[in-house]
Amino acid sequence: MMLMTVLDFFREPWPWYIAGPLIGLTVPLLLLLGNKDFGVSSNLRHVCSVFGSKVKFFSYDWRKEGSWNLLFxxxxVLGGVVAGVWLANPEGLKVAEATSQSLANLGIGVNGQLAPDIFSWAGLLSLKGLLLMVGGGLLIGFGTAYAGGCTSGHSILGLANFQLPSLVATIGFFIGGLITTHFLLPLIFKL
Amino acid sequence: MASIQVKTTAKPLSLALAQAKYVAAGLYFGFVLVKAEVISWYRIQEMFRFQSFHMYGVIASAVVVAAISLGVLKRYQLKSFEGQDISLKPKAPTYFRYITGGILFGLGWALTGACPGPIAALIGAGSSVFLVVLLSAVAGTWLYGVLRPNLPH
Structure with a gap:
């Protein structure tokens, strides 16, 4: 009985007031484990560095600076397997009513999955899918490298450490997200 | 000089084991990302349409807990488990790159519904097509590295 309750807790999605603080604790965890700054997007740079380069931005010792981050x-990925496959939420994802409505107006259905149907290998064969996944990916890689961090390094670690540059970056993230949501997505989903 | 070299390269296995703790930290973080459902394209849409508090609650409470933790680490001048002083590198105070890079990343964040951490968690959770998003992101970073000398910062 008790075990079932515990298992249910690990299968169900968590409310923000449980998940958010647990995400925040990753910051002191990494500092205590080895004085490492919480961040994920540097890995994109480390991968470029692994494939060796005469490009100055990538010429550094990735083994020394980046191996911890690549292992992180x-x-x-492994956390995704455990939480998303082994302890997957038995019920489909619920989306806010207003959002379902807004998306329905764009012709995007709510399917109970994490992302719309277009985010699939078959979807990749369409212009829409290419713009969303390849175009989006390129912007993520270019933008995080330009801004020197992503949601982890800037919006969580940087804001928690009262870094003004991180606040500027986070405002940028939001401006970009709003432009995509309210201007680009309606155009792309008309394709 | 030679002996130092031997010291740092002789035991790759024990070095690898010492670094395994970062895999564990990532597993913890990835697990929470999935359970928070912040890896969902739909959750990101709720946020950018101001139609749900969930994402705001997750990010704000994460920042508050991280800030309190940093305060405690500084107040008691705690050292890492390996004995290092804990110090955070400040971000360089130039602003053009943060707003420009930030907007470009934000465009991609809402297109894919994922930032770099969630891309990894999504791949693990079985959305294998996010490998393409990941490769595209690596290509985007590569492009930045090549163009960097010509970009304003």
Whole structure:
């Protein structure tokens, strides 16, 4: 009985007031484990550095600076397996009513999955899918490298450490997200 | 000089084991990302349409807990488990790159519904097509690295 309750807790999605603080604790965890700054997007740079380069931005010792971060990234993938496959939420994802409505107006259905149907290998064969996944990916890689961090390094670690540059970056993240949501998505989903 | 070299390269296995703790930290973080459902494209849409408090609650409470933790680490001048002083590198105070890079990343964040951490968690959770998003992101970073000398910062 008790075990079932515990298992249910690990299968169900968590409310923000449980998940948010647990995400925040990753910051002191990494500092205590080895004085590491919480961040994920540096891994994209480390991968470029692994494939050796005469490009100055990538010429540094990735083994020394990046191996912990690459292992952290690998761990996130494993966390995805445990939480998303072994302890997957038995019920489909619920989306706010207003959002379902807004998306329905764009012709995007709510399917109970984490992302719309277009986010699939078949979807990749369409212009829409290419713009969303390949175009989006390129912007993520270019933007995080330009801004020197992503949601982890800037919006969580940087804001918690009262870094003004991180506040500027976070405002940028939001401006970009709002532009995509309210201007680009309606155009793309008309394709 | 030679003996130092031997010291740092002789035991790759024990070095690898010492670094395994970062895999564990990532596993913890990835697990919470999935359970928070912040890896969902739909949750990101709720946020950018101001139609749910969930994402705001997650990010705000994460920042508050991280800030309190940093305060405690500083107040008691705690050292890492390996004995290092804990110090955070400040971000360089130039602003053009943060707003420009930030907007470009934000465009991609809402297109894919994922930032770099969630991309990893999504791949693990079985959305294998996010490998393409990951490769595209690596290509985007590569492009930045190549163009960097010509970009304003």
């Amino acid at each position: 990234f690998l761990g996130i």
